[in-house]
Amino acid sequence: MSIDLILEPFQYGFMVRAFVGTGLVAIVAAAVGTFVVLKGIAFMGDAIAHTSFTGIALALILGISVYVGALLFALLTALGVIFLTRVSKVNNDTALAILFTGVFALGIVLLAGTPGFSGDLNSLLLGSVMAIQTREILLMAALALLLAILFVVFFERFVLVSFDPVGAEAAGFPVVFVQSLLLTIVAATIVISIQAVGVVLVVALLITPAATAGLLTKRLKLLILLSSALGLFSSFCGLYVSYFFGAPPGATVVLVATLVFALALGVQKLRRV
Amino acid sequence: MSVASDLALDIENLSAGYPNNVVLQDVSLQVKRGTLVAIIGPNGGGKSTLLKTAVGLLQPLSYTVLELLGQNPQTARRNIAYLPQQEEVDWTFPLTVLDVVLQGRLVRKGLWGRYNSQDFVLSREALDFFGLGEYERTQIEALSGGQRQRVFLARALVQEADLILLDEPATGLDAKAQHEMADLLAKLSKEGKTIVAATHDLNCLTECFDHVLALKGRVFAQGTPEEVLTEENMVELFARHFPKVGASGEVTLHEH
Numbered sequence: 409m410s411i412d413l414i415l416e417p418f419q420y421g422f423m424v425r426a427f428v429g430t431g432l433v434a435i436v437a438a439a440v441g442t443f444v445v446l447k448g449i450a451f452m453g454d455a456i457a458h459t460s461f462t463g464i465a466l467a468l469i470l471g472i473s474v475y476v477g478a479l480l481f482a483l484l485t486a487l488g489v490i491f492l493t494r495v496s497k498v499n500n501d502t503a504l505a506i507l508f509t510g511v512f513a514l515g516i517v518l519l520a521g522t523p524g525f526s527g528d529l530n531s532l533l534l535g536s537v538m539a540i541q542t543r544e545i546l547l548m549a550a551l552a553l554l555l556a557i558l559f560v561v562f563f564e565r566f567v568l569v570s571f572d573p574v575g576a577e578a579a580g581f582p583v584v585f586v587q588s589l590l591l592t593i594v595a596a597t598i599v600i601s602i603q604a605v606g607v608v609l610v611v612a613l614l615i616t617p618a619a620t621a622g623l624l625t626k627r628l629k630l631l632i633l634l635s636s637a638l639g640l641f642s643s644f645c646g647l648y649v650s651y652f653f654g655a656p657p658g659a660t661v662v663l664v665a666t667l668v669f670a671l672a673l674g675v676q677k678l679r680r681v
Numbered sequence: 682m683s684v685a686s687d688l689a690l691d692i693e694n695l696s697a698g699y700p701n702n703v704v705l706q707d708v709s710l711q712v713k714r715g716t717l718v719a720i721i722g723p724n725g726g727g728k729s730t731l732l733k734t735a736v737g738l739l740q741p742l743s744y745t746v747l748e749l750l751g752q753n754p755q756t757a758r759r760n761i762a763y764l765p766q767q768e769e770v771d772w773t774f775p776l777t778v779l780d781v782v783l784q785g786r787l788v789r790k791g792l793w794g795r796y797n798s799q800d801f802v803l804s805r806e807a808l809d810f811f812g813l814g815e816y817e818r819t820q821i822e823a824l825s826g827g828q829r830q831r832v833f834l835a836r837a838l839v840q841e842a843d844l845i846l847l848d849e850p851a852t853g854l855d856a857k858a859q860h861e862m863a864d865l866l867a868k869l870s871k872e873g874k875t876i877v878a879a880t881h882d883l884n885c886l887t888e889c890f891d892h893v894l895a896l897k898g899r900v901f902a903q904g905t906p907e908e909v910l911t912e913e914n915m916v917e918l919f920a921r922h923f924p925k926v927g928a929s930g931e932v933t934l935h936e937h
Contacts, residue, residue, distance in 0.1 A: 446774055568787055578737065579761060580737075580759050
């Protein structure tokens with residue numbers, strides 16, 4: 409294979425934008441996703457992704473920023489779930505599933521039924537990273553950076569409220585605020601990742617690299633760094649492979665991440681034998 | 682110094698629980714600083730409810746006085762450490778022992794501020810105080826129940842808490858670990874800390890406390906261990922409810 413062939417994807421602006429955009433969100437999603445995995449709230453991440461879709465659909469139809477629509481719906485979902493679990497004290501899986509699939513279905517019907525927008529349906533569901541514009545990349549990068557900074561600044565606090573919320577609250581620590589901030593970051597991360605891999609697969613960007621890293625280390629900071637590295641690696645390899653084989657980029661990225669997980673699982677099992 | 686500031690806990694006529702389920706009625710308790718207090722009583726007797734209400738995790742239903750460390754509960758909270766029941770903590774979260782102890786500093790800092798070298802020095806000193814120095818880099822999940830409790834006490838120490846409340850600290854500890862726990866609590870009270878521990882079974886912890894409060898929906902008895910832990914009191918306090926199945930299959934509770 410000649411060097412020209414290896415570098416071929418980088419000759420195209422749309423591929424470079426895809427690499428940068430997907431890489432950025434993959435790093436942030438994988439870092440934030442460690443909390444999603446450790447607290448076992450992947451299901452909620454999926455719910456947020458699906459309701460965000462309806463937020464995007466409404467924003468498109470109303471002609472406002474899709475980020476505003478998506479973030480609004482994502483936050484309403486996240487905070488609604490906090491409220492639900494704090495008030496009713498039950499993990500209301502069924503209620504959440506009914507609610508988020510209902511909202512998701514509404515978004516599909518609205519978007520498919522509005523003339524001129526049905527084409528967006530497919531790209532939202534499966535991602536449209538190749539169609540990403542430079543202006544969108546800059547916005548994504550700015551948001552990813554903001555989320556990364558918030559994540560690092562409040563990291564120890566997120567750990568505290570995840571590990572011992574009761575003890576922290578008793579000592580006067582603002583537990584509800586910090587938990588809400590963490591969920592807001594999770595929600596916003598999902599929103600900026602939708603363009604890369606689409607609504608249906610976005611949760612994989614959060615949980616698969618984090619779960620893989622969780623198989624390899626128990627040191628929290630190392631786990632997060634490893635997860636981010638795996639996220640970046642998967643997005644890079646996935647896009648590369650999808651370029652040469654003409655495969656859907658978002659799905660290929662997730663497929664690579666899943667293969668890496670399977671590999672890590674195999675290595676872990678072998679080490680134990 | 683006023684009388685009030687000598688008291689770590691000053692509670693009068695407190696009712697607590699939930700609006701549709703009053704768990705505790707008319708509780709009064711005065712505890713001097715540096716005292717070791719045990720709260721005993723059957724399950725559902727209101728021990729946890731009293732602790733949770735004192736630290737503001739539950740809203741009190743009514744009271745005439747509710748002061749901690751001479752302040753209202755909201756202001757006092759920074760100087761209060763509450764060790765939750767085992768199942769309220771996510772022990773599987775990948776944290777080292779040192780990470781957990783450092784949290785005592787974080788709680789004092791609130792929303793802003795990073796760990797400094799002083800925080801690490803204090804945390805390592807606290808670990809040594811509880812004989813856990815060698816476990817600094819061990820995962821919290823890998824420790825025994827007794828060791829985990831000691832890590833949380835170390836965290837309370839670096840939080841500079843003056844009042845330490847423990848909800849069922851003896852759960853899952855064998856007799857030896859319970860004795861070690863009792864010794865450590867005594868050591869802390871000698872340092873001027875006020876310790877209040879709720880425990881549903883009568884164990885070796887109870888005997889070495891200064892003050893015992895027996896709860897069964899209201900104050901059943903309180904005083905020194907000798908005064909409260911009499912056979913007569915204990916039989917009545919811990920009388921069990923046995924389910925009894927009637928002739929037509931209905932289940933009723935019969936008190937023995």
